[in-house]
Amino acid sequence: MEKNNKRKSSNKRFCINHHNHTLYAYKDHCYEVYRPKNKGLINKVVKAIIADYEIMLSHYSRVLVARIDLHPKSFSPTNEAITQFLEQQVKKLREQYGCKVMYHCAREQETSYREHYHVELMLSGHKIRHAHKLLSLLGIAWSQYSGGHTAQVHNPFCLVYRGNKSSLRPAIYRSSYLAKKHSKERNGTTKGFISNKYPPAPHFEPSNDLMLVAxxxxxxxxxxxxxxxxxxxxxxxxxxxxxxxxxxxxxxxxxxxxxxxxxxxxxxxxxxxxxxxxxxxxxxxxxxxxxxxxxxxxxxxxxxxxx
DNA sequence: GTTCCATTACGGTAGATGAG
DNA sequence: CTCATCTACCGTAATGGAAC
Incomplete structure (x- = not known):
C-alpha cells in the first residue's frame, strides 16, 4: 500500500491537458504537440519527427519509441562526439535486433556550462517490446564512451501502431518536446537537432497519412x-x-x-x-x-x- | 524468508506476401 | 515455383514486487 503511494507521488506522468499542448497540422490531421512556456517549437523539427514516425511505421506495423537523456562529462562546441556515439549505437542495435534503428537527438544548454542531449530511439516493435534493457545498455555505453552520465526519464518508452492515432498522440506529443526553441539558443551555429534518415518502405504513399491515421x-x-x-x-x-x-x-x-x-x-x-x-x-x-x-x-x- | 503473481523480454513458428 | 522477409500470435523463463 505504502509503496504504491510512494510510486504514485514520485512518478509524475506526462499528461496532455488544456494548458500544455497546442495543435500541429500534418497532412490531413492535427496532433497535440508540446507547448513550451516561451518561444514555441521549431516547425521544421516537428515536421521531421512526425515524418520519421511515418517512415518507421511504413516499415513496421509496431514501433517502439524510447527516450533517454545523455549528459557529457565536458562541454563540446560541436556535435561530433554525440553523432559518432549515436551512429555507433545504431549500428550495434541494428545488428542486435535485426531491424532499422532511427534516432532523434536534441542538443540543449540552458544555465549549465555544458550541453546535454535528449535522445529518442525508434526500433521495430516486433523485435523489442520493452526498453529497459536497451536503455540500461545505452547508458553504460554512454558513460564508457564519454565519461558522462545518463538521466533515465520517467516512463521512458511507448509502442505505437500503424494507423492507430490514439497510440501516436502521446508519442508525438512527447517527441515534440525535442523541437522546443527554448534552451537551444546557446548552441550557436551547432545544430540543435540531429537524426539519421531512412527511406520509407517502397509501398509508402506520401500523399496520404494512412501510416498515422487509419x-x-x-x-x-x-x-x-x-x-x-x-x-x-x-x-x-x-x-x-x-x-x-x-x-x-x-x-x-x-x-x-x-x-x-x-x-x-x-x-x-x-x-x-x-x-x-x-x-x-x-x-x-x-x-x-x-x-x-x-x-x-x-x-x-x-x-x-x-x- | 518464502511463495505467489504480474510483468518483462524475448524465442519460436505458421502463414501471408513479394521478389526473382 | 522457391526463397526471403514480415507479421501475428503463442509460449515461457526470468525478474521483481507484494503478500504472507
Whole structure:
C-alpha cells in the first residue's frame, strides 16, 4: 500500500491537458504537440519527427519509441562526439535486433556550462517490446564512451501502431518536446537537432497519412468507447478495475500487456478503407472481410474484450 | 524468508506476401 | 515455383514486487 503511494507521488506522468499542448497540422490531421512556456517549437523539427514516425511505421506495423537523456562529462562546441556515439549505437542495435534503428537527438544548454542531449530511439516493435534493457545498455555505453552520465526519464518508452492515432498522440506529443526553441539558443551555429534518415518502405504513399491515421481503427476505437458507455455499471467496473497505470510506459492507462492485447484487437492491418491500399496491408485474418456484407471495421468476435 | 503473481523480454513458428 | 522477409500470435523463463 505504502509503496504504491510512494510510486504514485514520485512518478509524475506526462499528461496532455488544456494548458500544455497546442495543435500541429500534418497532412490531413492535427496532433497535440508540446507547448513550451516561451518561444514555441521549431516547425521544421516537428515536421521531421512526425515524418520519421511515418517512415518507421511504413516499415513496421509496431514501433517502439524510447527516450533517454545523455549528459557529457565536458562541454563540446560541436556535435561530433554525440553523432559518432549515436551512429555507433545504431549500428550495434541494428545488428542486435535485426531491424532499422532511427534516432532523434536534441542538443540543449540552458544555465549549465555544458550541453546535454535528449535522445529518442525508434526500433521495430516486433523485435523489442520493452526498453529497459536497451536503455540500461545505452547508458553504460554512454558513460564508457564519454565519461558522462545518463538521466533515465520517467516512463521512458511507448509502442505505437500503424494507423492507430490514439497510440501516436502521446508519442508525438512527447517527441515534440525535442523541437522546443527554448534552451537551444546557446548552441550557436551547432545544430540543435540531429537524426539519421531512412527511406520509407517502397509501398509508402506520401500523399496520404494512412501510416498515422487509419479510418477503420479510429472507427473501432470510437465504437469501443460507445460500447463501453452503453455497458451497465457492473460490467464497466469490471473493466476499469483492471486498468492501472504502468510504472514504466508513458501515458498508459492499461497495464502493458493489457494495452498490448487491446492494440492487437484493433491492430493496424485493418487498413482497408481505401481500396488502393487494401492489398498493401492485408493479413491472413483479413480474408473474412473480403465479403463486404460484413463491415471491414467490425470486430471479429462481436464485442471486444479488454482483457 | 518464502511463495505467489504480474510483468518483462524475448524465442519460436505458421502463414501471408513479394521478389526473382 | 522457391526463397526471403514480415507479421501475428503463442509460449515461457526470468525478474521483481507484494503478500504472507
Amino acid at each position: 479510418p477503420d481503427i479510429t472507427y473501432m476505437k470510437h465504437k469501443k468507447k460507445i460500447d463501453f458507455k452503453n455497458l451497465n455499471e457492473n460490467a464497466r467496473a469490471a473493466i476499469t478495475s483492471k486498468r492501472h497505470p504502468s510504472p514504466h510506459c508513458w501515458f498508459e492507462t492499461l497495464a502493458h500487456e493489457l494495452q498490448f492485447k487491446e492494440c492487437l484487437a484493433s491492430r493496424t492491418n485493418e487498413l482497408l478503407a481505401k481500396p488502393d491500399n487494401a492489398s498493401l496491408y492485408r493479413s491472413r485474418d483479413h480474408a473474412q472481410y473480403d465479403d463486404h456484407s460484413l463491415a471491414a471495421h467490425e470486430p471479429k468476435n462481436g464485442s471486444l474484450k479488454i482483457s
